[in-house]
Amino acid sequence: MTVVPDDDLMTLICDICGDSLRATACVLPDAEVVWTLVSEHGWSGSPFATGPHRCPHCSLRPTSQGATVSCSDHGPGGILAIDHLDDVTVVAATGDIDLEAGDTLRSALRHAAEMGGHVVVDLSRVHLIDSTGLGLLVRAHQDARGRGATLSLAAPSRFIRTVLHTMRLDGTFPIFESRADALAHLSQDASVSGTRV
Numbered sequence: 085m086t087v088v089p090d091d092d093l094m095t096l097i098c099d100i101c102g103d104s105l106r107a108t109a110c111v112l113p114d115a116e117v118v119w120t121l122v123s124e125h126g127w128s129g130s131p132f133a134t135g136p137h138r139c140p141h142c143s144l145r146p147t148s149q150g151a152t153v154s155c156s157d158h159g160p161g162g163i164l165a166i167d168h169l170d171d172v173t174v175v176a177a178t179g180d181i182d183l184e185a186g187d188t189l190r191s192a193l194r195h196a197a198e199m200g201g202h203v204v205v206d207l208s209r210v211h212l213i214d215s216t217g218l219g220l221l222v223r224a225h226q227d228a229r230g231r232g233a234t235l236s237l238a239a240p241s242r243f244i245r246t247v248l249h250t251m252r253l254d255g256t257f258p259i260f261e262s263r264a265d266a267l268a269h270l271s272q273d274a275s276v277s278g279t280r281v
Contacts, residue, residue: 086135087118094121099135100142117246131212131243163192164209171201172270174238174263178209181217189217193224203228204266208239213247225257234270238263 088095129137164176173196228235248254260266
């Protein structure tokens with residue numbers, strides 16, 4: 085482990101230089117998730133206690149291949165694409181779904197609701213989600229259910245699955261390994277009920 089818990093404090097250890105930071109962190113019910121400790125202090129790496137984690141200095145150091153070791157998957161969230169496939173709208177999100185990306189996701193989910201039918205949120209390019217993003221997904225799920233439709237999540241990362249489980253939301257949404265699996269499931273349900281997807 086590169087995060088060592090000790091009562092109310094946690095020690096974060098850089099996997100490159102060995103530098104450490106001892107601080108309090110927002111403790112979630114799942115002790116494996118330590119993203120708040122990592123992000124609040126400018127570190128990069130895994131949102132999980134098992135690492136790897138890099139201090140701010142090492143996050144910017146070049147590797148032997150000339151690239152930096154910081155995680156390029158993180159960054160401003162946005163919408164990669166919105167696809168309309170018969171009775172399903174697929175919203176493909178990207179980056180971090182947080183307070184900054186909230187308006188973009190809210191607009192995309194509102195557009196999907198206006199199209200009617202089912203909604204699939206493709207999370208394959210999303211690395212992190214915070215309470216803002218979770219709240220938007222829950223509201224969109226409730227809206228879809230009120231319209232007699234389903235909002236499904238496709239390809240969430242291990243971190244997002246853990247956050248959903250920790251917040252007891254993993255049973256709220258149908259969750260699929262991939263966008264194709266979600267569309268196949270909705271298509272199968274439609275053929276059973278006699279509607280077209």
